[in-house]
Amino acid sequence: MQSPRTAGWALLITGIAGFMAALDNLVVTTALPAIREDLGGALGDLEWTVNAYTLTFAVLLMFGAALGDRFGRRRLFMIGVAIFTGASAAAALAPGIEALIAARAVQGAGAAIMMPLTLTLLTDAVPAERRGMAYGIKGAVDGLAVATGPLIGGTLTEHVSWQWIFWLNVPLGLALLPLARLRLRESHGTGARLDATGTLLVSGGLFGVVYGLISSHSDGWTSAKVLASLTAGAALLCGFVVHGARAKNPMLPMRLFRSRAFSAVNSASLLMFFGMFGSIFLLSQFLQNVVGYSPTEAGLRMLPWTAMPMVAAPLSGLLADRIGSRPVVAVGLGLQALGLALFAFVVDPDVSYAAQLPAMIVSGVGMGLFFAPAAKLVMSSVRPAEQGIASGANSALREVGGALGIAVLGSVFAAQGGYGSPTLFVDGLTPALWGGAAMVAVAALAALLIPARAGGTARPEPETARVPAGV
Secondary structure (H helix, E strand, O other): OOOHHHHHHHHHHHHHHHHHHHHHHHHHHHHHHHHHHHHOOOHHHHHHHHHHHHHHHHHHHHHHHHHHHHHOHHHHHHHHHHHHHHHHHHHHOOOOHHHHHHHHHHHHHHHHHHHHHHHHHHHHHOOHHHHHHHHHHHHHHHHHHHHHHHHHHHHHHHHOOOOHHHHOHHHHHHHHHHHHHHHOOOOOOOOOOOOHHHHHHHHHHHHHHHHHHHHHHHHOOOOHHHHHHHHHHHHHHHHHHHHHHHOOOOOOOHHHHHOHHHHHHHHHHHHHHHHHHHHHHHHHHHHHHHOOOOHHHHHHHOHHHHOHHHHHHHHHHHHHHHHOHHHHHHHHHHHHHHHHHHHHHHOOOOOOHHHHHHHHHHHHHHHHHHHHHHHHHHHHOOOHHHHHHHHHHHHHHHHHHHHHHHHHHHHHHHHHOOOOOHHHHHHHHHHHHHHHHHHHHHHHHHHOOOOOOOOOOOOOOOOOOOOOOOO
16 A cells, blocks of 8 residues: 555655766766866767766666566666666776776666666555655756756866766665665566567667767768668667567557657657757856856856756646646746747857846746656556556657757757857857757647646556556
């Protein structure tokens, strides 16, 4: 039986795990100059200290979620935490840049196992009528990682050493393991066999697409490596779609996308991450390379944007419980599009911080309104036994959307401007921001396609139904 105490422990444990994974992806970017000075390596090597994590995380998300459904969500969550914690220690002890990249890849694998299961475990522990609030609190914790990531990374790198951005995860992970074992309830999806064909198709397809997107910056969109990677990845993903429609027990049944709510919220998530995180990638560089802030100073000045979800996310969960998830998601996306448009209007080499504040606040409120009700829509649009699959699919699509946004908006930036001077940087940044605003506006339109009554309690699963799940 679900109890407030059980729900509280689940919220604490899954919140800490999500904080670790989100924080670790952000703190590394501010430590790159110190890592290069200590370990050496070319620019491409430094890029891979970030991209190795993103790549394995995106590729293995659905695999981790489906393993949890098949072998036990609590068990696989603990395995993911253990892998992530061990890889964090290995990264801190890395003797060279190659060893650091390898440890980062293993970190991404651990995060891919534990992250989609946090939402499933939380959903299982919280009564349906309180899930909006629970998702909102978890969204606020994830927002805390976003808000403090640049600050923590900059502070540790400047005042201790870059290794401590990884050591920070070790005590947290060691504390989570016994808590998860004692306080989380074990749950499963179905007993379906592992879908080896689907696993290979989606893993290879996502690897090809994400690798091609990441490589486009250094090799160019027309290079043979990028074109071959994108083409092969797209072909494998098409094969995955066909397999999901025809196989008896696929890891991701394509019939889930017959649900208008599931299809619309996943489309909105991909487009939102495309526009918003592609823009953030460039704006963080603008604050440092053009305005002249240090990483810590830039992180402090972005707090009105990055910290706002901590305030708005819990409120969005409550609003979703009262008025439904669709209007909250649509308004949140509309505000994000407006915020990016405001940035595009005011961005200039000599822009004052006060002129940037409205755009930061509006964008931050929009982000905070999006995450909790979007999570509720994803989880309520499928049967309980399919929630692990749904969570993994949504997370994978968001990661791919973010990688696509960074690559495409980065290409817009490079085509129209560059790093040669502040003016040249702004010449490239402005059209990229307009592109990001347009993509988030399309995401808002996609959210309006969600059925008005979506976002309530997940449909009960008939006892006689056999729902395919597992990898």
